[in-house]
Amino acid sequence: MPIVLKSGSLSLLEPSGPVQACNGTALPFTELLLLLVIVVVVVVVVVVVVVVVAVVVVVVVVVVVVVVVLVVVVVVVVNQQVLSFVELLI
16 A cells, blocks of 8 residues: 655655665666666767777877888989999999
8 A cells, every 4th residue: 555645735646666876766677677788788889989099099190000010111312323423423
């Protein structure tokens, strides 16, 4: 039998059940489960985004290093060619 609270001309049913919020409204199990699923999905999406960004950063760093090494190799080779040409002139 539900408990009826009377306040003036209003008759209110007092909420009951295992899960109650501070304001006395109960959250059904399905809503709690849905909220948990949403939180898990958001966390997974954030982790995936962080991993993808990290991979992109690593790829960019590797490409920059490769380009710098290639530029250094080209400069050294060109410098050797120039020195050989100058020695021929002298």
